[in-house]
Amino acid sequence: MNDKIVKLDITDLAFDGKAVAHMDGKVVFLKGGLPGETVMARITRSKPRYDQAIVTEILTKSPERIAAPCSHVEYCGGCTWQDLQYDSQLAYKKKQVNDCLERLGKLPDVVVRDVIGSVELFSYRNKMEFSFNVTEDGFTLGLHERGHFDRIFDLERCHLQSEDADRVVHWVRNFVAKENIPVYDVTNHSGYMRFLMIRQPKHTSQLMVNVVTNYGDFPAREKLIKRLTQEVPAVTTIVHNQNGQKSNIATGEIEKVLLGPGYIEERLFDSTFRIRANSFFQTNSIQTETLYRTAFDLLHAKKTDRVMDLYCGTGSIGILISPYVTEVVGVELVAEAVEAARENALTNHVDNISFFEGDVKDFLNSKPEERERFNIVIIDPPRAGLHPKALKRLLAMRPEKILYISCNPATFARDAQQIVQAGYELPLVQPVDMFPHTLHIELTAVFYRT
Ligand SMILES: C[S@@+](CC[C@H](N)C(=O)[O-])C[C@H]1O[C@@H](n2cnc3c(N)ncnc32)[C@H](O)[C@@H]1O
Known part of the structure; x- marks a missing residue:
């Protein structure tokens, strides 16, 4: 460790989200600090082409800096930008999309529109996941410290979720301590309590508590149900997921419903979606409506169109566009999500x-005669973007329009370059x-066959 202090x-x-400065002809990436500040x-690290550093003191504050409401802001891995005014957050996000398109996609002429901001700046999440972690003094339950996958701090209050959800976190932490339920230790894979997931939709008054543990029935389960619902009456369903795998993810192989129906419902426009513990659903419901409305406005689908909704999750995009087109087929890898999508279509x-349950790249490789009638393809892949084979097969289909919804501008830019090279126009993003307050960027764009 190099302890050199510099201005x-x-x-x-x-x-x-790291700040950028220059020193002796080298770039320095800093934790903390905003453009325009002297610090x-x-x-902390010196490499031949760049240095890394941590801000220890801000000498001149940026006018863009504001007071963050959260007491965990200095170290929480969730929000990086709570102390940056919201307009500036949006401006930096737009710049990053521009940079990706220019540098990674070699598409400097694509117009990047101003980012559509979120209506709610706080309490906007309908899902939060908290981890249990063994410590020297006992355990913690909360979120990851920034840059430390193995450190969890005890959550006091998270401004991205509701106060009911905060109360669930506090109550569960006290319950586990009082009942002496062992916490899972990632170093030797022993112990029981692993994660606490809370889902609370915006448009209905339902609240799901999902406890994810190592294998085995939940001890004191009756007490948990009775007392938690007394303490937080908003809780409508409690689910127990068992995950005995070493991989540190908050999903389970065995699920037991302890209270209520085992799902919660969210409304998007006039449709209702059932969300189960392990199925994907966009986490900011209000902005999801904005995202979908924006995407559909750009797509401008006609009643004669036939649509493929690739990476469809629980089917929300396909279901919402279905009244405006002739036919939709959704493709999704996760069986439980497909089941939920079918249920959502019925409801x-x-x-x-x-x-269709399966991998997009396999779906696009099978029965070409069945795929030919689809003139619109919607893609909403995970952060990694499209698998090269999926992209190649999609382009071989030559649909009239491709609507891309992306949660990663870097992989979007990479895929966009290939789509454009294959004979599509991309006027705007x-x-x-x-x-x-986070670094995540979502975007939508339509590619038109030329
Ligand atoms: C970003 S989510 C989009 C979900 C959905 N479109 C929505 O808005 O709710 C990506 C989805 O792709 C699915 N997925 C990931 N890899 C896949 C693959 N190779 N083939 C099919 N689906 C995949 C994931 O399970 C997840 O549901």
Whole structure:
């Protein structure tokens, strides 16, 4: 560790939210600090082409800096930008989309529109996941410290969720301590309590508590149900997921419903979606409506169109577009999500949609004669973007329009370059901010066959 303290002028923000300064002809990436600020910083790492540093003191504050409401802001891995005014967050996000398109996609002429901001800046999440972690004094239950996958701090209050959800976190932490339920230790894979997930939709008054543990029935389960619902009456369903795998993810192989129906419902426009513990659903419901409305406006689908909804999750995009087109087919890898998508289609009385369970790249490789009638393809892949084979097969299909919804501008730019090279036009990209105060960027764009 290099302990050199230096004075730096911050000029920019990098893709990962780190501040950028220059020293002796080298770039310095800093934790903390905003453009326009002069800071004292400790160099933590020195590489031939760049240095890394941590801000120790801000000498001149940026006018863009504001007071963050959260007491965990200094170290929480969730919000990086709570102390940056919201307009500036949106401006940096737009710049990053521009940079990706220019540098990674070699598409400098694509118009990047101003980012559509979120209506709610706080309490906008309908899902939060908290981890249990063994410590020297006992255990913690909360969120990851920034940059430390193995450190969890005890959550006091998270401004991205509701006060009911905060109360659930506090109550569960006290319950586990009082009942002496062992916490899972990732170093030797022993212990029981692993994660606490809370889902609370915006448009209905339902609340799901999902406890994820190592294998085995939940001890004191009756007490948990009775007392938690007394303490937080908003709780409508409690689910227990068992995950005995070493991988540190908050999903389970065995699920037991302890209370209520085992799902919660969210409304998007006039449709209702059932969300179960392990199925994907966009986490900012209000902005999801904005994102979908923006995407559909750009797509401008006609009643004669036939639509493929690739990476369809629980079917929300396909179900919402179904009244405006002839037919939709949704494709999704996760069996539980496909099941939920079929259930959602039934609940919403949609009869022109079907779902295929499997990998997009395999779906696009099978039965070409069945795929030819689809003139519109919607893609909403995970952060990694499209698998090269999926992209190649999609382009071989030559649909009239491709609507791309992306949660990663870097992989979007990579895929966009290939789509454009294959004979498509990309006039504009519309970013929509789904996650205020974080570095996440969501965008939508339509490619037109030329
Ligand atoms: C970003 S989510 C989009 C979900 C959905 N479109 C929505 O808005 O709710 C990506 C989805 O792709 C699915 N997925 C990931 N890899 C896949 C693959 N190779 N083939 C099919 N689906 C995949 C994930 O399970 C997840 O549901």
